[in-house]
Amino acid sequence: MEVMQRCPYYPYTCTMETIGSSSVRRWLIKSPSVVQVLYTCLVAFTAYCCMYAMRKPFTAASYAGLEWHGIQFKIVLVVSQVLGYAISKFIGIRIISSMKQAHRSVWMIGLLLLALLSLLGFALTPFPYNALWLFVNGLPLGMIWGVIFGYIEGRRTTEVLAAALSVNFILSSGFVKSVGQWVLTEKGVPEFWMPFVVGMIFLPLLLLSIGLLEQIPPPSDADKAQRHVRTPMTAVDRRALWRRYAPGFALLMGVYLLLTIIRDVRDNFAVEIWTELGFGGRTAILTTAEIPVAVLTLLGLAALIAVKNNFKAFWLNHGLTLGGGATLAGSTFLFQQHWIDPFTWMVLSGFALFVPYIIFNGILFDRLLAAFREPGNVGFLMYVADAIGYLGSVLVLLWRNFGFSKMSWIEFYCDLCYVGSSLIIAMMVFSWVFFQSKSRVDRTGLATI
Numbered sequence: 001m002e003v004m005q006r007c008p009y010y011p012y013t014c015t016m017e018t019i020g021s022s023s024v025r026r027w028l029i030k031s032p033s034v035v036q037v038l039y040t041c042l043v044a045f046t047a048y049c050c051m052y053a054m055r056k057p058f059t060a061a062s063y064a065g066l067e068w069h070g071i072q073f074k075i076v077l078v079v080s081q082v083l084g085y086a087i088s089k090f091i092g093i094r095i096i097s098s099m100k101q102a103h104r105s106v107w108m109i110g111l112l113l114l115a116l117l118s119l120l121g122f123a124l125t126p127f128p129y130n131a132l133w134l135f136v137n138g139l140p141l142g143m144i145w146g147v148i149f150g151y152i153e154g155r156r157t158t159e160v161l162a163a164a165l166s167v168n169f170i171l172s173s174g175f176v177k178s179v180g181q182w183v184l185t186e187k188g189v190p191e192f193w194m195p196f197v198v199g200m201i202f203l204p205l206l207l208l209s210i211g212l213l214e215q216i217p218p219p220s221d222a223d224k225a226q227r228h229v230r231t232p233m234t235a236v237d238r239r240a241l242w243r244r245y246a247p248g249f250a251l252l253m254g255v256y257l258l259l260t261i262i263r264d265v266r267d268n269f270a271v272e273i274w275t276e277l278g279f280g281g282r283t284a285i286l287t288t289a290e291i292p293v294a295v296l297t298l299l300g301l302a303a304l305i306a307v308k309n310n311f312k313a314f315w316l317n318h319g320l321t322l323g324g325g326a327t328l329a330g331s332t333f334l335f336q337q338h339w340i341d342p343f344t345w346m347v348l349s350g351f352a353l354f355v356p357y358i359i360f361n362g363i364l365f366d367r368l369l370a371a372f373r374e375p376g377n378v379g380f381l382m383y384v385a386d387a388i389g390y391l392g393s394v395l396v397l398l399w400r401n402f403g404f405s406k407m408s409w410i411e412f413y414c415d416l417c418y419v420g421s422s423l424i425i426a427m428m429v430f431s432w433v434f435f436q437s438k439s440r441v442d443r444t445g446l447a448t449i
Helices: 023-030 033-055 073-098 101-124 131-141 144-149 158-185 194-213 221-227 235-244 246-268 270-279 291-306 310-336 342-371 378-403 409-442
Strands: 004-006 013-015
Touching: 023 033, 033 101, 033 131, 033 144, 033 158, 033 194, 073 131, 073 144, 073 235, 073 378, 101 131, 101 144, 101 194, 144 158, 144 342, 144 378, 158 194, 158 246, 158 270, 158 291, 158 342, 221 342, 235 246, 235 378, 246 270, 246 342, 246 378, 246 409, 270 342, 270 409, 291 310, 291 342, 310 342, 310 409, 342 378, 342 409
Parallel strands: none
Antiparallel strands: 004 013
């Protein structure tokens, strides 16, 4: 039973969990909500950025001239890691959805240290067998998002927190690759050693950020009233939730599959795309081009916090995803007609891609659970979507290598933008129709439309 007592810092009330907590947590509980939000945004962003330092630096190298059974070695490495990452998502469906709050930091430290050690194995193992270590690297890293998101879901400010955390998708990958190229070119570190060196650079900040994550106070009573209580889920809970919304979930998973495929190609082969666009050797472009994307995306998604009604926010998430699909195709058409320059196209297509991608990384599912007053947590739905998305990404990369290996990365990315955006728009319309019908049947006095 939860025992309510008066804390020493009158007039705030709290549970026995907060009494005896660290001075940082006590300070946060006494602080204005804006301070709590800024602290949580900064710490969550930093922790996930450090995860990227364990995952993405190898993509800063080209591994030119290396092949394995006719496959470009960089594609082998990307597929190896993404395959491990996809399997991790399947494992995470159970682990993340049932994880208790007290176990999060231990899980995160263990998973990230395993990922770092795998990069050491990648450096020490001869080519081409070292590719297996990137598979090992992907296995633990696939669960980090769910662990961190567990600290921020189910709050009235979840949109702001999720948007700040998700900016990592835009900025941190480019930043880590810039650091990787700096280590290669300025420090002369060999390509196979570079990922481990980058990981070691970020390790102290990673451990500090995990400790600071633990100080975030749990959701307040007001958070629970508006966004519903988030609880660990059993296998029975997961099956029951899926059965209630299976057609709608299938459509949303299909959209996320396409977003993941397009985003992975843009992210993992950014060096090749920018080189083909005429920006080869300009390492800073990997970061500077993503800054306007990050700012626009963060401002747009953070504004969703103003929408208190969970159903309205859920429909707005659908609308923003539809708009992103249309903009992705439109900006690509303008680029191919030479009506906009390559830099503008990459910014516009990045914005159009990342707005819906970030919406699907927690925000949409958080509002869905709150609107329909469903028990459980975002981790379950997010990891089902991620497992499907990353498995699809692996298959597309293999399909590209064996079927379209002569096609430039720009052509391949453009084709993905056209096909993907068309399917995204169609599936989101059908999803809208399905959940509208469910809302009319399932709404209660607690879930207003």
